[in-house]
Amino acid sequence: MSDETRSHYDRLGGAEAIRAAVDKLYLRILRDDRLAPYFSGVDVARVKRHQVLFLCALLGGPQTYDGPSLYQAHRGLGITPADYDRVVDHLEDVLGAAGAPEGTLVGVSVALVGAKPEIVEVPRDP
Numbered sequence: 001m002s003d004e005t006r007s008h009y010d011r012l013g014g015a016e017a018i019r020a021a022v023d024k025l026y027l028r029i030l031r032d033d034r035l036a037p038y039f040s041g042v043d044v045a046r047v048k049r050h051q052v053l054f055l056c057a058l059l060g061g062p063q064t065y066d067g068p069s070l071y072q073a074h075r076g077l078g079i080t081p082a083d084y085d086r087v088v089d090h091l092e093d094v095l096g097a098a099g100a101p102e103g104t105l106v107g108v109s110v111a112l113v114g115a116k117p118e119i120v121e122v123p124r125d126p
């Protein structure tokens with residue numbers, strides 16, 4: 001199959017590659033002083049498992065995501081737009097380091113466009 005017709009999931013290297021990228025992503029998130037506090041007391045293994053499934057399904061893999069909706073999973077966490085962008089930057093860095101081609105990175109950010117309003121909570125005026 002030519003590269004243009006393969007899914008982003010296949011171009012990244014399938015579930016194994018996405019699992020490895022999510023492992024690296026959480027090493028970075030938990031080392032990032034701005035992001036780590038969101039995960040205090042959270043079962044990170046569970047979040048990683050769901051995030052792998054979510055990304056596989058989002059990028060055209062055969063998996064079905066069976067976790068909570070992104071809105072449900074993140075409501076009440078008070079995630080700012082800047083911290084959302086920070087996580088996406090870490091994700092793109094680890095995918096880039098894993099050898100994802102530029103077109104695939106663009107595909108990932110396009111696929112994630114719809115996720116941002118589900119995850120970010122715009123602070124209300126006091």
Ligand code: HEM
Nearest residue numbers: 038039042046047050051054067073079083084087115119
């Ligand atoms: C890039 C887009 C993101 C995706 C695709 C994503 C995906 C997910 C998924 C699927 C879950 C559910 C896990 C589960 O309940 O088992 C989850 C939970 C969580 N996410 Fe995200 N996430 C994203 C961005 C973020 C950001 C930016 C933050 C914080 C800065 C964040 C913090 C969390 C936390 C703390 C939980 C666990 C909540 C809990 O159940 O206690 N996520 N995420």
